[in-house]
Amino acid sequence: xxxxxxxxxxxxxxxxxxxxxxxxxxxxxxxxxxxxxxxxxxxxxxxxxxxxxxxxxxxxxxxxxxxxxxxxxxxxxxxxxxxxxxxxxxxxxxxxxxxxxxxxxxxxxxxxxxxxxxxxxxxxxxxxxxxxxxxxxxxxxxxxxxxxxxxxxxxxxxxxxxxxxxxxxxxxxxxxxxxxxxxxxxxxxxxxxxxxxxxxxxxxxxxxxxxxxxxxxxxxxxxxxxxxxxxxxxxxxxxxxxxxxxxxxxxxxxxxxxxxxxxxxxxxxxxxxxxxxxxxxxxxxxxxxxxxxxxxxxxxxxxxxxxxxxxxxxxxxxxxxxxxxxxxxxxxxxxxxxxxxxxxxxxxxxxxxxxxxxxxxxxxxxxxxxxxxxxxxxxxxxxxxxxxxxxxxxxxxxxxxxxxxxxxxxxxxxxxxxxxxxxxxxxxxxxxxxxxxxxxxxxxxxxxxxxxxxxxxxxxxxxxxxxxxxxxxxxxxxxxxxxxxxxxxxxxxxxxxxxxxxxxxxxxxxxxxxxxxxxxxxxxxxxxxxxxxx
Amino acid sequence: xxxxxxxxxxxxxxxxxxxxxxxxxxxxxxxxxxxxxxxxxxxxxxxxxxxxxxxxxxxxxxxxxxxxxxxxxxxxxxxxxxxxxxxxxxxxxxxxxxxxxxxxxxxxxxxxxxxxxxxxxxxxxxxxxxxxxxxxxxxxxx
Numbered sequence: 001x002x003x004x005x006x007x008x009x010x011x012x013x014x015x016x017x018x019x020x021x022x023x024x025x026x027x028x029x030x031x032x033x034x035x036x037x038x039x040x041x042x043x044x045x046x047x048x049x050x051x052x053x054x055x056x057x058x059x060x061x062x063x064x065x066x067x068x069x070x071x072x073x074x075x076x077x078x079x080x081x082x083x084x085x086x087x088x089x090x091x092x093x094x095x096x097x098x099x100x101x102x103x104x105x106x107x108x109x110x111x112x113x114x115x116x117x118x119x120x121x122x123x124x125x126x127x128x129x130x131x132x133x134x135x136x137x138x139x140x141x142x143x144x145x146x147x148x149x150x151x152x153x154x155x156x157x158x159x160x161x162x163x164x165x166x167x168x169x170x171x172x173x174x175x176x177x178x179x180x181x182x183x184x185x186x187x188x189x190x191x192x193x194x195x196x197x198x199x200x201x202x203x204x205x206x207x208x209x210x211x212x213x214x215x216x217x218x219x220x221x222x223x224x225x226x227x228x229x230x231x232x233x234x235x236x237x238x239x240x241x242x243x244x245x246x247x248x249x250x251x252x253x254x255x256x257x258x259x260x261x262x263x264x265x266x267x268x269x270x271x272x273x274x275x276x277x278x279x280x281x282x283x284x285x286x287x288x289x290x291x292x293x294x295x296x297x298x299x300x301x302x303x304x305x306x307x308x309x310x311x312x313x314x315x316x317x318x319x320x321x322x323x324x325x326x327x328x329x330x331x332x333x334x335x336x337x338x339x340x341x342x343x344x345x346x347x348x349x350x351x352x353x354x355x356x357x358x359x360x361x362x363x364x365x366x367x368x369x370x371x372x373x374x375x376x377x378x379x380x381x382x383x384x385x386x387x388x389x390x391x392x393x394x395x396x397x398x399x400x401x402x403x404x405x406x407x408x409x410x411x412x413x414x415x416x417x418x419x420x421x422x423x424x425x426x427x428x429x430x431x432x433x434x435x436x437x438x439x440x441x442x443x444x445x446x447x448x449x450x451x452x453x454x455x456x457x458x459x460x461x462x463x464x465x466x467x468x469x470x471x472x473x474x475x476x477x478x479x480x481x482x483x484x485x486x487x488x489x490x491x492x493x494x495x496x497x498x499x500x501x502x503x504x505x506x507x508x509x510x511x512x513x514x515x516x517x518x519x520x521x522x523x524x525x526x527x528x529x530x531x532x533x534x
Numbered sequence: 535x536x537x538x539x540x541x542x543x544x545x546x547x548x549x550x551x552x553x554x555x556x557x558x559x560x561x562x563x564x565x566x567x568x569x570x571x572x573x574x575x576x577x578x579x580x581x582x583x584x585x586x587x588x589x590x591x592x593x594x595x596x597x598x599x600x601x602x603x604x605x606x607x608x609x610x611x612x613x614x615x616x617x618x619x620x621x622x623x624x625x626x627x628x629x630x631x632x633x634x635x636x637x638x639x640x641x642x643x644x645x646x647x648x649x650x651x652x653x654x655x656x657x658x659x660x661x662x663x664x665x666x667x668x669x670x671x672x673x674x675x676x
Contacts, residue, residue: 077595077606081588084613088581091620095570095577214602230604231596232588239589246585250578273628277621284614516550522563523636526548 007154010335014343015153018190019167022350025182026175033176035531036380039387040107040362041264042177043531048271050185052278055262057184058355059086059253059279060191060286062144062348063415068287070314071235072294074306076221076228078235079294081242083287085249090283092254094276100434100521102263102272106528108359109260109426110367113433116513117441120372125448127367129425130257132452133418134360135398137256138353140414142402145349150407152319152342158403164346165399168353172361172391176384177265180354187351192286194344198318199289201325202296213292216299223303241483245416248487252419255426258359267530297321313412319345357391357398364390410464416485417459424451424490428498434521436502437514443502450497451490458486558639566632573620580616584609 033039046054061067064086071079105111110126142161149160171179206212214230221228228234236242253259263272297317301309301324309317319341323329326337365387370378378386402409429447432439459465464484483489520526553559587595588606595606 077604078588080607080610081585084581084584084610087617088577088613091577091617092574094621094624095574211601211603214607218602229596230602231592231606233592233596236589242589243582243585246582246589250581270628270633274625277625280617280621284617288614515554516548519550519553519559519640522566523553523559523640525553525640 008152008335008339008342010339011153011342014339015346018343018347018350021186022167022171022179022183022347025186026171026179029175029178029182032178033174034384036107036366036384037528037531038178039176039384040261040358040366042181044265044267044528045530046181046265046271048266048274049278050181051262051266051271051275052282053188054181054184054265055259055275055279056282056286057186057188057191057351058258058262059283059352060188060348061141061352061415062148062345063140063411064286065191065195065290065348066148066315066318066345067313067412069290069293069297070309070317072291072314073297073301073309073317074227074311074314075235076217076230076295076298077232078229080287080291081232081236081246082249083290085246086253087280087284087287089250089253090276090280092251093259094273094280096431097254097260097434098263098272098276099269099524101260101430102266102269103524103527104434104517104521105264107261107264107366108362109257109430110363110371112430113444114371116433116517117439117444121441121445123367123371125429125445126426127363129255129421129429129448129452130363130367131360132456133255133257133422133426134356134363134394136414136421137258137418138356138360138394138398139401139405139409140411140418141349141353141356142398143405143407143409143414144411145346145353146402147407147411148315148342148345148349151316152338152345157407161399161402164349164353165395165402167350168357169392169395171350171354172357172395173388176387177358180351180358181262181265183347183354184351187347188282190344190347192282194341195286195289195293198322198325198341199292199296202292202300202321205296205300210292213295213299217295220298220302225306226303228298238482238484240488241485244483244485244488247491248416248420248423248485251427251491252423252487255422255424255430256418257363257422257426258355260430261355261359261362264528269524269527293318293321300324357395360394361387361391364394413459413464413484417455420455420459420486420490421452423487424455424494426451428491428494432495432498434517437518438502439498440502440505440507442505442507443498443500446501447494447498451494454493455486455490458483458490462486553640556639558635558641562632562635562639565635569624569627573624577616577620581613584613 032043037043064083068079068083071082101109101112104115108126109130110123113122113126142164145164146157146161149155149164150157155163171183203210203213206216217228218230236245262275266272266275294317297309297320301317301320305317305320306314309315309320319338322341323334323338326335327333365383369386370376370383425448428451429444432447433444461481462484463482587609595604595609597605599605599608
């Protein structure tokens with residue numbers, strides 16, 4: 001681990017610049033986020049290209065930037081496999097959900113379920129799925145933020161979590177979706193610029209020949225104690241677990257509430273569609289470059305920096321590489337490049353946590369408060385106020401758990417769980433509500449319950465909870481079960497729950513509303529219009 | 535929930551079944567499905583195939599194509615290519631086939647299309663990739 005003797009002043013200056021810019025945006029956005037459609041959906045006035053950038057900013061967490069580059073540095077090829085799943089997942093989103101969500105929903109994924117199902121149970125189920133995903137994802141990101149900022153800047157873990165949480169809440173509470181969107185857009189631009197510049201530095205060292213980069217990485221990976229390989233099998237050793245993870249990644253994105261919510265911010269389905277394609281380009285390019293960073297770190301830093309980067313995850317490989325490329329430890333260039341990459345990582349975390357809190361607070365205010373508790377009798381002003389209070393509460397709880405759980409909380413385990421719940425609980429119910437005429441309320445509730453309970457239950461009995469390194473034979477209480485990723489079982493369980501609930505209940509689906517939903521989701525007739533700015 | 539700016543259309547105004555029964559709508563659903571369904575099966579198969587090979591064929595994936603370039607890395611690159619190609623194909627088909635069909639399917643609702651036309655021209659138009667060829671005509675009817 002890097003131990004900075006003092007607080008890194010250059011990094012603090014870069015962090016302050018990031019915070020100043022984002023707060024400026026929030027101040028500008030606050031006037032536009034006072035109405036419900038402004039707060040939840042940025043007035044539906046975000047263009048396809050802007051939304052593509054914002055989706056990338058919302059999606060590419062520090063786990064993608066530092067995590068995948070680090071895994072490639074430590075383990076080689078296996079780290080790259082994650083990014084393939086994260087990217088291909090956008091085909092699932094584009095083909096099955098993006099336009100339909102835009103055409104049939106309003107602010108939350110529960111809107112799509114409530115459209116043709118009995119409103120209250122459907123919203124409870126969807127809100128539960130949304131909150132579970134957001135909670136695990138949010139805590140994981142907060143802990144990750146605390147650890148990184150502590151390591152990179154020298155600020156204490158608790159203080160780092162508090163700073164991240166406070167700014168995240170500022171964006172959401174004062175600027176709603178408008179501020180969140182622009183923070184995500186700026187983050188995407190910063191992140192892409194950072195990774196492109198770093199990649200050019202790396203490729204420059206190998207004469208812009210990627211094959212030479214692979215060769216040098218492989219050569220450096222032969223060092224004693226190295227786990228690096230250009231082929232698979234060094235990190236994800238359990239084959240079934242690998243398949244299970246792969247499945248959860250490719251379907252999980254299509255159930256992430258903070259990503260799906262972004263489709264409500266564009267004026268129409270056409271913009272929703274193009275925003276996915278822009279996001280695919282940006283995210284795909286990004287993941288290609290993470291291999292340059294990861295292999296570059298291996299070729300340039302070699303085995304000797306493994307301890308400093310984090311032997312199990314390599315999270316600090318990218319910042320260390322930046323320091324080296326800038327001239328090395330203690331040089332002005334090295335300090336500056338390290339500080340800039342740390343600032344980019346900080347912006348990355350802020351944009352993701354803001355999106356998560358916004359999606360969770362929308363579920364609480366729009367689904368639970370307005371539709372279930374107040375049964376639609378509340379005013380728009382009240383609903384937005386509740387959303388802001390909910391954001392504060394959710395943010396405070398997440399900060400508290402992150403601080404209490406501390407640096408020891410296993411971040412990748414919680415991100416994996418978030419994807420598994422999204423794929424098992426949210427995705428089946430959403431897909432079937434939009435496509436299966438017979439689907440009914442009982443089906444949705446059972447499906448979400450099956451998916452949620454099986455994903456969480458299987459994680460609880462998994463080896464990762466009961467100790468032992470990932471992929472090692474289970475040494476815990478449940479010897480016969482050795483999957484760390486529940487997707488292979490819990491995703492089918494979600495679909496089975498939807499099916500059984502539907503066919504076993506006497507309830508007839510509301511057919512009229514299915515015809516309406518079908519026409520609306522396919523053509524956009526009757527869908528929510530954009531707020532016209534005066 | 536008083537939300538004046540985003541009111542849902544009063545259900546009574548639109549005969550959803552009539553739109554659904556129209557040949558244009560049926561055509562739209564059939565044509566879109568005939569691309570999306572095989573597309574989804576293809577990308578899931580190609581992706582899960584890659585994952586299965588990574589999990590169960592480590593030696594094959596570690597084989598060299600050229601110096602440090604492995605079969606695994608090449609197959610990973612085909613995933614990037616697949617995302618790119620399917621994404622662009624879908625955009626193009628949407629602009630050329632699905633959007634015009636959707637517009638015709640809902641054409642009968644003149645009172646809506648009239649209002650939407652003015653709106654879409656302001657908020658939707660011409661900001662998207664690959665859709666310029668389709669122009670604002672079908673968009674107007676939304």
